[in-house]
Amino acid sequence: MKEQELAITLSTTKKEKPQADQLQFGKNFTDHMFIMDYMQGKGWHDPRIVPYQPLTLEPSAMIFHYGQSVFEGLKAYLTEEEEVLLFRPEKNFERLNRSNERLCIPEIDVEFALKALKELIRVDRDWIPREEGTSLYIRPFIIATEPYLGVSPADRYKFIIIMSPVGSYYKEGIKPVKIAVETDFARTVRGGTGEAKTGGNYAASLKAQEISEKSGYSQVLWLDGVEKKYIEEVGSMNVFFKINGEVVTPALNGSILQGITRASIIELLQYWNVPVTERRISMQEVYDAYKAGQLEEAFGTGTAAVISPIGEFYWKEEKMVINNGETGELSQKLYDTLTGIQNGKIADPLNWITKLED
Amino acid sequence: MKEQELAITLSTTKKEKPQADQLQFGKNFTDHMFIMDYMQGKGWHDPRIVPYQPLTLEPSAMIFHYGQSVFEGLKAYLTEEEEVLLFRPEKNFERLNRSNERLCIPEIDVEFALKALKELIRVDRDWIPREEGTSLYIRPFIIATEPYLGVSPADRYKFIIIMSPVGSYYKEGIKPVKIAVETDFARTVRGGTGEAKTGGNYAASLKAQEISEKSGYSQVLWLDGVEKKYIEEVGSMNVFFKINGEVVTPALNGSILQGITRASIIELLQYWNVPVTERRISMQEVYDAYKAGQLEEAFGTGTAAVISPIGEFYWKEEKMVINNGETGELSQKLYDTLTGIQNGKIADPLNWITKLED
Incomplete structure (x- = not known):
């Protein structure tokens, strides 16, 4: 052009x-x-x-x-x-x-x-x-x-x-949200449009969200469309877990949105020398970590909410309460750091900020 | 209301x-x-x-x-x-x-x-x-x-x-079309919006269609999103096969559009006492029937085209030419009968027609 x-x-x-x-x-x-x-x-x-x-x-x-x-x-x-x-x-x-x-x-x-x-x-x-x-x-x-x-x-x-x-996307602010794991509806599938920010993905998600809200859950966790085993996203956000000191997020696979907040969190954790891994992770693995007392934190990430701590998952008729339903230490630190860099209150060590007059 | x-x-x-x-x-x-x-x-x-x-x-x-x-x-x-x-x-x-x-x-x-x-x-x-x-x-x-x-x-x-x-949806009229079996992209998946007539399904289909057109194929055949084995639709139409005298169409499974032309064809075949079955059918089965010389006809169905005969499938680097690339006898009879009922030139034995002044 x-x-x-x-x-x-x-x-x-x-x-x-x-x-x-x-x-x-x-x-x-x-x-x-x-x-x-x-x-x-x-x-x-x-x-x-x-x-x-x-x-x-x-x-x-x-x-x-x-x-x-x-x-x-x-x-x-x-x-x-x-x-x-x-x-x-x-x-x-x-x-x-x-x-x-x-x-x-x-x-x-x-x-x-x-x-x-x-x-x-x-x-x-x-x-x-x-x-x-x-x-x-x-x-x-x-x-x-x-x-x-x-x-x-x-x-x-x-x-x-x-x-x-x-103001804040979520009226409750950084207060942890409750998430239902979606086992019936699919947001997308491999070969579909999941990686693209296109209206159809969001239209497809409304029904599951409506049902989960009626049960008191503010968003759903999406599993992969093929096996209904592997974690993809939560609501319209990417999702992270802190398990036994390591931060894990689902690897990009074509059906997961390439979140800019997601990428920034990975870079920030690496900069802090906090172990962070992008890999396939199943809901069963998260459940097992929870049962073993190793699921320390979970949070969604996106432009609107930045960090949205998850206080509870509902899966297979069982409630998994994370960190006593409180915002975890790392979630809070990531939120404070990212929003601090974004609004210029703290330094920008990774050169993420563009000034309007640049 | x-x-x-x-x-x-x-x-x-x-x-x-x-x-x-x-x-x-x-x-x-x-x-x-x-x-x-x-x-x-x-x-x-x-x-x-x-x-x-x-x-x-x-x-x-x-x-x-x-x-x-x-x-x-x-x-x-x-x-x-x-x-x-x-x-x-x-x-x-x-x-x-x-x-x-x-x-x-x-x-x-x-x-x-x-x-x-x-x-x-x-x-x-x-x-x-x-x-x-x-x-x-x-x-x-x-x-x-x-x-x-x-x-x-x-x-x-x-x-x-x-x-x-x-006029006619397809400029070529009832002339058979060439169809590429889509093995990478997905239109939808179980639990998705495939059964609904919603924009996102069509937006998701454009890329595969664009690629197939560049190779000389006018539409793609969609396989199921989970196993990539079972036949779902062709382009934006339902699809039928005539195999060894029996007409087969994929059973409705939640991700296949509930076509009104599809339902009408099933009812018309039953009225004619032509064997017709709704069931799961894999691309491999269609290929095997083709190899055995039993794949007699194939056609897409929808409101726009009514019947769109399929003259060729392309799958796994092999061309399957059906009925010498000509419109099959049953395809033609279904087209003539359905369009004849629709435009009032022949009787309406199944009471499908509503007159404007009724």
């Missing part, structure tokens, strides 16, 4: 910003958004920042019928020194391109996307909340817009970035 | 109708559409027929992010006696509700949906093409419209019906 001119149209009116204590995840959006169009033969074109506004699409637009879509999630933080920090944003756009490849969506220019995102943040900089635990959640996404009911990759797309000031 | 008043707003302008020989599948749409809204606490409300028009949705509408959507496809036919016929339309709305259940979308009133559809067809009756092989393709669909980035079932939806005059 050749260098593009980014057009900016500023909003003539400003929306009222929500109070910090009223922030809900993904409900309020800033005054502007980024849009870029794709048409076969023309490529990605017409990149622009415009006032936040509804999308107008034909009812036959493919996104409404065949689910050809991908998305990303990342955050911007305002430091006490009034600097704006982004956490490994290039990783998000690189992953968006991997998702694009799986969904037959044309790739984007990572460098240009990052440049456009920075410009969008500059325009809506006032929207970044400054209170403890808050941030500006950024949602890049691509949708197929061709008005056609044939099942095939679309010839038209929109790449859009919207932004939402957020 | 209580009886609803269906409001009708007629278009003041009429679009030009495409010529019969210019009809493309799903590219042109009639002058009107049906819309009904859902809001939690209020239920489905405000059903209306309005001029065909774009949808205006917030960029945070859940359909753009988490793929919560379902759809259906059916056809209306104009007979030589100027009657309008529908083929088992109640089955489509019943299946839409089964898809809704899997995707956590509130159910619709089947009777009311059918009434609304009939009214929509009456309004756009002039759009039903009358030439041989043509029909009015009907696309009901439901999308999650709540503007919220949390992963959960939406609290707002739109149920929409659009209609498109069509």
Whole structure:
């Protein structure tokens, strides 16, 4: 893609910003958004920042019928020194391109996307909340817009970035959650779309989550779709276990999302010289470790929650309470360190931070 | 749901109708559409027929992010006696509700949906093409419209019906297609969304189809996601084999779409006293039958194509040419009978037809 001119149209009116204590995840959006169009033969074109506004699409637009879509999630933080920090944003756009490849969506220019995102943040900089635990959640996404009911990759797309000031994803904050191990429903399978951030994976997960919530569990733990033995993810997060001093997370296998928080935790643990292993791990192994008193901690990881400690698993009609249902020491340290690096309160030893003005 | 008043707003302008020989599948749409809204606490409300028009949705509408959507496809036919016929339309709305259940979308009133559809067809009756092989393709669909980035079932939806005059789905008509057996990618898996007509299944299928097309195959045959042995579907159709005089189709197992054409073919074969069995069937069994000279015919079935004969399978670097690559006798008879019943040219022995004025 050749260098593009980014057009900016500023909003003539400003929306009222929500109070910090009223922030809900993904409900309020800033005054502007980024849009870029794709048409076969023309490529990605017409990149622009415009006032936040509804999308107008034909009812036959493919996104409404065949689910050809991908998305990303990342955050911007305002430091006490009034600097704006982004956490490994290039990783998000690189992953968006991997998702694009799986969904037959044309790739984007990572460098240009990052440049456009920075410009969008500059325009809506006032929207970044400054209170403890808050941030500006950024949602890049691509949708197929061709008005056609044939099942095939679309010839038209929109790449859009919207932004939402957020508090914590989980209202309970870093309080441990209860997780039910899902034994009936599948999120995806080898050869499927599990590794891609695409709508269908999330749509497929709703039913199991709805059932688990009725039983008092906030998320489900997904097992592999083939043998229903090996651990894949928890809710829409990656998952880690601390067993007898060693940290273990399921190895990437094509059906597990390549989490950026996941990768960062592995790198951080290695930097701390804490033993960490990516490998296949079965629910039976976790259960056996629990019975042997060696399951010390468990936690989910993702952009929205960063670290979500797990206080209890429910599997085969048995409750497994971890660390007395309390947040573990390592979970807390990882949360404090990652969020500290993200909001600029502590040093960034692994060079993860991009400053808005870099 | 209580009886609803269906409001009708007629278009003041009429679009030009495409010529019969210019009809493309799903590219042109009639002058009107049906819309009904859902809001939690209020239920489905405000059903209306309005001029065909774009949808205006917030960029945070859940359909753009988490793929919560379902759809259906059916056809209306104009007979030589100027009657309008529908083929088992109640089955489509019943299946839409089964898809809704899997995707956590509130159910619709089947009777009311059918009434609304009939009214929509009456309004756009002039759009039903009358030439041989043509029909009015009907696309009901439901999308999650709540503007919220949390992963959960939406609290707002739109149920929409659009209609498109069509020729044959496959430009080649009833000419046999070449199919590659897919051994890497998966469409879905047990416990997944395979039985539901939801966008994610189709998005997941694009990559394999794109690769097979590059090798000269028009669709792929999907094997089960667990063992990669058992036959599930072909492209976006159900699949049948005629082996040594017996017709076999994969038994419904939760990951295979409950095709209405599939069910109709089974009923028609039973009515004809042709042996037909729904059971698990492996690709190896089909290959062995081929080697033994007993694989007499194979065909895909679906609303769009009705019957799509298969002239060749490609599996494990071997080509299996079926019936010399010609349309088989039974495939042709099923096609002629089903389309004949659908367009009113032959009797309807199993009471499948609903007349618009019934």
